[in-house]
Amino acid sequence: MRTSSFVLASIGLTLLFASVGTAAPSGEAVYKQRCAGCHDQTNPRIPPRTSLTQMPAARIMKTLDFGAMMTVAYPMAREDREAVAAYLGTKAPLISLPASAYCSDRSVKVSNTPKFSWNGWSSGANNARYQTASAAGLSIDQVKNLKLKWAFGFDGDITSFSQPSVIDGQVFVGSAGGVIYALRADTGCIQWTYETNGPVRSSVISVPQGEKHTLLFGDQTGWFYGLEAETGKQIWKRKIEEHDAARLTATPIAYKGVVYVPAASWEETRSLDPNYPCCTFRGSIMALKISDGTQVYKSYMVTETPKQTGKTKRGTPTFGPSGAGVWATPTLDEKRGLMYITTGDNYSTPATNMSDAVVAIQISTGKVVWSKQTFPNDAYNSSCGTDKQNCPEEDGPDYDFGSSAILTKLPNGRDVLLAGQKSGMVYALDPDKKGELLWQVRIATQFPGASPSVGVQWGMATDGQKVYAATSSPGRTPPKDPLDIRRNILDPKQGGGLTALRISDGSKVWYAPPIVCKDDAPSGCSPAQSSAVTAIPGVVFSGSMDGHLRAYNAEDGKVLYDFNTVRSFTTVNGVKASGGSMDGPGPVVVGGMVLVNSGYSRFGGISGNVLLAFAP
Ligand code: HEC
Structure with missing residues (x-):
């Protein structure tokens, strides 16, 4: 609720009212005092105020009480939190899903010997982000025919950044709203949900424990959890x-x-x-x-x-x-x-x-x-x-x-560690010689006005022959409109690109230039390719901050497939959802499906709250 700007002009006065109990705290005044300093500026790490006003007030409360804003809120009284949450947010409840969002058979069965899986950050412990032909279940020709199978919305969220884990037909995924979901891969229906203390950005991993399985993941407030995969019941949690x-x-x-x-x-x-x-x-x-x-x-x-x-x-x-x-x-x-x-x-x-x-x-x-x-x-x-x-x-x-280092083999049979840095450098290190440098290659350079995130942000992929490194390098320009409260906006023409290097010597095999944003793209569009890359035989997947999921031919870097996620989706769980920038996690390819998160309000990107599943 908005009150007279006359009263709000003086925060001191409002606080005086609050302290003597003569007036309820004004949400706008609390916002100005406690939040505006950060949320009215364009720092790439802070979601702007316009993103906050799309969130349910209940969700903002959760962010203040347990979430990313917990430390900001430490000195804040309960009524001040409620006032600012009500002032900024919508009236939508935290989780309220229709019965149709749940599976009719809600049992969860996880195999110890799955036919195919992508369980964790990478498809394997070497972090190559490479899925074999049999586990991917997707050929280069089928990639060209990928179609949206279902969309799942994260209620009230402005970012979708927890990469799903898939074990046979079972999906586990977290969310920025701090809800963990067990879903069926074929339909996206919900088997159970679990509420955490804070936003979940990590993937949820499943580990066999006796007859059952334990799910393990952390949140953005320092808590770590062990849940029973079959039921979603908490086994333990600790800071x-x-x-x-x-x-x-x-x-x-x-x-x-x-x-x-x-x-x-x-x-x-x-x-x-x-x-x-x-x-x-x-x-x-x-x-x-x-x-x-x-x-x-x-x-x-x-x-x-x-x-x-x-x-x-x-x-x-x-x-x-x-x-x-x-x-x-x-x-x-x-x-x-x-x-x-x-x-x-x-x-x-x-x-x-x-x-x-x-x-x-x-x-x-x-x-x-x-x-x-x-x-x-x-x-x-x-x-x-x-x-x-x-x-x-x-x-x-x-x-x-x-991004993680990748452990793989050179053609001569020796092991190699591949590491991509925000500096724009890709390194090959010798694990037998304390990380001695085998080769180094620059894939991107710093330019004036760029963020420091020049090169590899969240992850490369390798098929054992070539390593595929996407370039982040978003550009920032001052807004042209003098009334625009943002100090910088993402440059729709600057950033991105995908480079394939031969792992034997770092020589460049191909370079796929960035595809710049169209003139009618929404504000926050950037061609930066910050999210992690994924490879299957013959194909490299890379999501971009322009909201497009693209598949490239691994031989020559030609674009084979392009899907624009920046639009609203009808979701299987009945949640209002849209796609936005892709940053952070990368596509998960498993059992003939491609699962991808869309929406990233941090770094000035386009908000979104959807998990998309594609199949040919
Ligand atoms: C010191 C700077 C700072 C202040 C002050 C601040 N914020 Fe934030 N806020 C941030 C940053 C940084 C993030 C992104 C956090 C992250 O990426 O985990 C954020 C994120 C958020 C989010 C989204 C969290 C999510 O889970 O997606 C909400 C909601 C929010 N802030 C509300 C508020 C409110 C309400 C206030 C005032 C009471 C406030 N913030 C004050 C810096 C600030």
């Missing part, structure tokens, strides 16, 4: 990271009764507040027993505990070292008893030697066996992109690894 800016973005991996959980954080963004003492979060990997969630070990990617290092010009204390968050799924190397993880930048001074690195960790103990830093001295936080009040002296450039 992985006490730091209040923690985010569990990476999909975990499971091995011999233990689950390995990487931790990243949004502390980098919190430094936008010049009074925020930056920074104390350290990236880590934690090993937990799958049976009960008890800790086996936790290894930090910044080994020292952060200490006060000084003060900013305005007197805010600074802390370090910090950062080196782990955003991507670990890569399993059973033969060497290792797992490889990739790390992000430091957030504050001093920079450390395991940021922007590929790190080899002994699976059994958590000890770092070797690490290969590909970009030293990278300390960055969001303040560096604005007023720099909280920016460390290194001042970026923010060249995280956001």
Whole structure:
């Protein structure tokens, strides 16, 4: 409800009213005081106000109470939360699905020996994101005839970023609204739902436990869960990271009764507040027993505990070292008893030697066996992109690894690790020589006005001959309309491209240039190809921030198939849903189907809330 702007002009006055109990708090005033500073600006990591007004108020409450805004809301009274949620949001309830959204037979059966599966971030533990012909069940000719089979809507969400896991005919998927769904792959009907504490971005993995199966995943508030796959009942949950800016973005991996959980954080963004003492979060990997969630070990990617290092010009204390968050799924190397993880930048001074690195960790103990830093001295936080009040002296450039390393074989039979970085570089490293460099190739370069996300953002794919690396590189331009409150908008002509490199020597086989946005595309359209790539024999799939899912011929990079997801869909669960930018997860190809998430309001992209299933 909107009240007189006269009263709202003075936040102090409104707060005085609230404190003496003479007037209910005004949602608009709370918004101006607590939210506008971030949501009225165009920071690529913050969904704009126009996206928030499409969400149910109940959902905004959930975001404030348990979700991504929990820390922002810590000092807020309950009635202030309710007021701002009601002011911004719609009246739609949190989850209210018609009976027709549920399967008539709601039993869930998960096979220990599935005929085909894509269970986790990649189709296999080497993170190649390659599905064999028999598991994909899709030929190059059938790809050209893919048609939408069903669409599933995530009620009230503005982003769809949890890549589904599929085991035979069974789908498990999370959502930004914090609801986990068990669905049938053939129809998209719901078997059960489970509500978490926060937005779920990781994939849900299924692991056999005795007669049954345990589902494992984390959320964006630092909680990690073990559910019974057959019923959706919680077995255990625990907080992985006490730091209040923690985010569990990476999909975990499971091995011999233990689950390995990487931790990243949004502390980098919190430094936008010049009074925020930056920074104390350290990236880590934690090993937990799958049976009960008890800790086996936790290894930090910044080994020292952060200490006060000084003060900013305005007197805010600074802390370090910090950062080196782990955003991507670990890569399993059973033969060497290792797992490889990739790390992000430091957030504050001093920079450390395991940021922007590929790190080899002994699976059994958590000890770092070797690490290969590909970009030293990278300390960055969001303040560096604005007023720099909280920016460390290194001042970026923010060249995280956001994607997993791929373990595969060279034609000469030797193992190789392939890693793509936000810097625009693709590396081949030797796992037998502590990550020694075999070759490196630049697939994208920084240009003025670009975000630091130049190169590989969320993941490459390889078929064992070539590695397919998509370029992110969204461009940002100032708005032309002087009344546009956004400071920057995504450039509809800048970013994107897909490169195929020979894994033996890094030589370029082909380059498919980006397909720029049409003039009538909605604001937020960008040709940037940030989402993870997927390959099957003969075909490479890449989703773009323009909302198109494209399939490329693996031999020459020609576009074989193009589906524009930016439209509204009739969904099998009766939820109002539309597609938008594709970022983060990549297409899942399994058993003759292609499943893909669409909608990504972060980074200034087009909002959307749909999971799409295609089949020939
Ligand atoms: C310090 C900056 C900051 C402030 C202040 C802030 N937000 Fe946010 N907000 C963010 C960022 C960053 C994200 C994206 C979080 C993410 O990606 O996990 C976000 C996301 C959200 C979302 C979407 C979450 C989702 O699950 O998709 C909602 C709703 C939201 N904010 C509401 C609010 C409200 C209401 C307020 C005021 C009470 C507020 N925010 C104040 C930075 C801020």
